[in-house]
Amino acid sequence: MGDLQELSSIKETILQAREHVQQLEDRLKLLGLAKTQVESSAHEAKSTVEKHFQELKEAICSAIDTRQRELLDRVEEIEGESLEPLRECEDVVKNSIIEDLTVIEEGEKLVEASEVVAASELKSFCDRNNSRSLNSLPEVPPLSEVPCILLAGLDPACITELPEEIGSDGYVLAHAPVQIEELRERPGGVLASWYEIEDDDIPEKQSPAEYRLQYCCGRVDRVTMNTTKFREAYQGSDTCCTVKHLKLNVDYSFRVCCKMVRGWSPWSIPQVARTTLLQHEWEVAEDSGYTLGNGNTTLTRTSPNAAISVLHSSKSSLLCGDMVTFKVNGTGKTHRGDGLGLVLVQEEDSILQRIGAVCVGSTGVVHVNGKEMTNQLPALAKGTTVTFDTSKVPSDPKKLRVSITVADRQVTCEWVPGGDLGDHLYFAACFVHKGWEITVE
Numbered sequence: 001m002g003d004l005q006e007l008s009s010i011k012e013t014i015l016q017a018r019e020h021v022q023q024l025e026d027r028l029k030l031l032g033l034a035k036t037q038v039e040s041s042a043h044e045a046k047s048t049v050e051k052h053f054q055e056l057k058e059a060i061c062s063a064i065d066t067r068q069r070e071l072l073d074r075v076e077e078i079e080g081e082s083l084e085p086l087r088e089c090e091d092v093v094k095n096s097i098i099e100d101l102t103v104i105e106e107g108e109k110l111v112e113a114s115e116v117v118a119a120s121e122l123k124s125f126c127d128r129n130n131s132r133s134l135n136s137l138p139e140v141p142p143l144s145e146v147p148c149i150l151l152a153g154l155d156p157a158c159i160t161e162l163p164e165e166i167g168s169d170g171y172v173l174a175h176a177p178v179q180i181e182e183l184r185e186r187p188g189g190v191l192a193s194w195y196e197i198e199d200d201d202i203p204e205k206q207s208p209a210e211y212r213l214q215y216c217c218g219r220v221d222r223v224t225m226n227t228t229k230f231r232e233a234y235q236g237s238d239t240c241c242t243v244k245h246l247k248l249n250v251d252y253s254f255r256v257c258c259k260m261v262r263g264w265s266p267w268s269i270p271q272v273a274r275t276t277l278l279q280h281e282w283e284v285a286e287d288s289g290y291t292l293g294n295g296n297t298t299l300t301r302t303s304p305n306a307a308i309s310v311l312h313s314s315k316s317s318l319l320c321g322d323m324v325t326f327k328v329n330g331t332g333k334t335h336r337g338d339g340l341g342l343v344l345v346q347e348e349d350s351i352l353q354r355i356g357a358v359c360v361g362s363t364g365v366v367h368v369n370g371k372e373m374t375n376q377l378p379a380l381a382k383g384t385t386v387t388f389d390t391s392k393v394p395s396d397p398k399k400l401r402v403s404i405t406v407a408d409r410q411v412t413c414e415w416v417p418g419g420d421l422g423d424h425l426y427f428a429a430c431f432v433h434k435g436w437e438i439t440v441e
Helices: 004-114 119-130 156-166
Strands: 176-187 189-196 213-218 229-236 240-243 251-260 271-274 290-293 298-301 324-329 339-343 355-358 365-368 371-375 387-390 400-406 407-413 426-432 439-441
Touching: 004 119, 176 251, 176 271, 189 213, 189 251, 213 240, 229 240, 324 426, 339 387, 355 400, 355 407, 365 407, 371 407
Parallel strands: none
Antiparallel strands: 176 189, 189 240, 213 229, 213 251, 251 271, 290 298, 298 439, 324 387, 324 439, 339 355, 339 426, 355 365, 365 371, 387 400, 400 407
16 A cells, blocks of 8 residues: 555656656756847847948048048139239240340440440330330239138047047847737737836936837747838827727737937837737617617617617627727617616616616716715716726626716626626617717727
């Protein structure tokens, strides 16, 4: 008997050891992926730095060479244009000097030989030179009118500021400044939330904060996301966003970034969520006085003569512990039987103010299991949003805590539906007069 117990204990120990080995091997795989991520991202970062600064060098050298050549060409252009008339004037002066020296030389010879030189030769010299304008001088421009080529506008700050600017170009981060915190399934969509990383290496972010959320169909990682086309889902200051109208049973990858002083930050590592919850829809009911649109997400009361009736969701798509939001697109006359609410089961009834339902009426009155609450919410108006947020009460599995928010006011109650609470609820609406239009989100 003792041997059997020991053998059983040994087998159990072997089984536990195998499970432990499997768990350790799984962790080894995760460690391998983590190491690969560090090594590959480091390699990519080094390549990016080398490429960026090589391009920067080429761009700066090219810009310096281009500007230097432009300035030198302009100097040469002004020099050429300025020297040409001066050279022409210089030639005129030099030629005049040569002519005058010739006259002087000829005249001196005639003077020395005046006793033997014929009078006609003396007269010819005088006639010839009297026609020359020895009293006139060629016009030479004053120095104030002659170009003096100078260089202006050279900024000494370039020599100091450019190195400083380059010295602050880029920074190395161990993590993207913002990361996906949670991807929570919503009916027909995913609620994404994100948070900022605390890192001294991250430079000052833009204030107020601004984020971008993108998503794509399928599973992508840090490497493949660079070649994957993402869709823009949100841009703004909030740290969460519900991406709606997604396909059922499909994997979606999400990434987020934030606005920095110099442009947008790098993207976060993609996180994947799978959609398994059906889109909230109203139940199609003939002769109910309602018409449905937008994929059965919007109801409109179209027949004022129809009997008062409750329109339910097409399925129990609301999870206990989740929330549902309605938007009032249009209103009609109010009636004490009007309301938006939650029910545990679908029942053919004419009003929502009954046992097994919690609702808010068109005038803002809240009913729990048919009993009117003291606290009242604002009346429903066009553009108003109504949110029912549910959570289970740990101390009582048959009780549900429901918070109803209309505009900026909220009422919280504890609701005992009176049956097996389970995991799902139906949402419902009841309006008497035409004109009411409600969209479930």
